[in-house]
Amino acid sequence: MDMTIERVNDFDGYNWLPLLAKSSQEGFQFIEYMLRNRRQETFQETGEALFVVLSTTGQLIACGGYTKQPHQASTGRIRHVYVLPEARSHGIGTALLEKIVSEAFLTYDRLVLYSEQADPFYQGLGFRPATGEKITHALDKSAFANSNR
Ligand code: COA
DSSP, rough: OOOOEEEOOOOOOOOOOHHHHHHHTTTTHHHHHHHHHHTTOOSOSSSSSEEEEOOSSOEEEEEEEEETTTTTTTTEEEEEEEEEEETTTTHHHHHHHHHHHHHHTOOSSSEOOOOOOOHHHHTTTTOOOOOOOTTEEEEEEEHHHHTTT
């Protein structure tokens, strides 16, 4: 599917309302949380980034990013991954995660995330089940590097 992945430098440059509405309807609170906190957590610090996916007509159809995992210098956390329901199963989530993961491993040795619902998606990308506070999956840089040789 044709799409553009873009780094978010200014939250207010996008129309988030469709993502906000659909994610809330589905019971995912993290988009609302992210938007409420956008002045405090800007994703502009070293070791963090937020990306959006735009359709060919410029509509916002997905988002996702990474930040530092608190108290663990070499671990990053993947966050706020969401694809609009009508845009799913076209490879958008995979393309977005490939962007996030390859960039995050420039900074971190390990990536963790929390997802109760998308285990097959993350396992398909090489993540493995993991335990820890608010952690369900993890991927080590060495495993990622070996799988991409
Ligand atoms: N549950 C189980 N498997 C899933 C899945 C889900 N929710 N979403 C994707 N997959 C698997 C499928 O095997 C899929 O292949 P298929 O479409 O041929 O069956 C494969 O992952 C690749 O999917 P892809 O098209 O690249 O992903 P996507 O664009 O549909 O996005 C999610 C995947 C999980 C990001 C998207 O479904 C989503 O936003 N879900 C709701 C929010 C969420 O669960 N976020 C994760 C919390 S961090």
